[in-house]
């Protein structure tokens with residue numbers, strides 16, 4: 001991926017993966033906060049594809065044809081227990097993955113705006129379809145549950161479990177990313193992990209940088225290590241930015257806030273470290289920006305931060 005490819009904005013106003021309404025307005029809020037201008041200040045040329053259409057839950061009908069453009073089939077995920085709205089999430093992510101893969105095939109950069117974090121299943125799948133991809137997962141949460149382990153049944157707590165083909169996701173082609181290897185995934189910002197998930201993270205081959213690591217070593221050093229993990233032996237990286245990595249004082253507009261998060265400045269330092277590495281080696285391949293919930297926000301500040309951080313990832317500098 002060249003360093004100044006066209007950035008194609010793909011809105012994915014999904015809220016089926018989360019237990020709170022409002023996160024479906026994330027893409028509009030991030031655009032309204034000036035994403036395009038921020039990106040232009042970073043010298044990238046964004047092209048906005050608008051939003052993917054979302055099925056209405058009551059429209060999901062296994063026998064319906066696709067005349068509406070909504071693949072309203074239960075698909076491989078029909079009948080799975082403890083994963084709310086999984087057929088809807090399958091339908092959206094199958095289309096999202098295609099869009100991301102087509103964008104990459106055109107030599108452009110897919111920037112996916114969520115929506116809840118379940119959209120990362122589609123963005124990762126599309127990104128890791130024709131290449132070996134590493135990932136940096138900026139998040140307070142590990143998102144490694146599967147329907148077998150989830151305490152909530154909310155799929156936004158499962159996207160990495162899905163992408164890695166764990167549990168029941170192993171049988172769902174749309175869910176797992178065959179060319180994403182566990183050892184190429186690094187977490188940054190962890191501080192809220194479910195009991196069963198803790199074992200899964202410990203036993204996995206992923207690298208986990210928690211808030212304690214950031215406290216002790218500083219954000220820049222941590223992200224440089226995360227980049228080393230994600231780029232080693234891969235063709236490029238996917239960056240998944242869950243805004244709840246940031247402390248709720250600076251990013252209140254998220255559905256699952258956890259206190260003790262990274263500061264405003266640390267968040268910028270994190271994405272600036274990504275961009276410095278990208279300037280050198282052209283490592284960035286795809287990105288998603290997720291979990292912004294305008295209903296819970298204060299004067300759109302979380303969406304504004306999402307726009308700013310995205311610009312930092314693409315090279316916007318203070319001076």
Ligand SMILES: NC(=[NH2+])NCCC[C@H](N)C(=O)O
Pocket residue numbers: 117141142143145150151152153154156157158193194242244256291
């Ligand atoms: N992307 C997120 N905000 N995920 C929150 C997940 C919370 C919890 N671990 C769950 O599985 O329900």
Ligand SMILES: [Mn+2]
Pocket residue numbers: 139140141242244245256291
């Ligand atoms: Mn999270």
Ligand SMILES: [Mn+2]
Pocket residue numbers: 117139141143156242
């Ligand atoms: Mn998340």
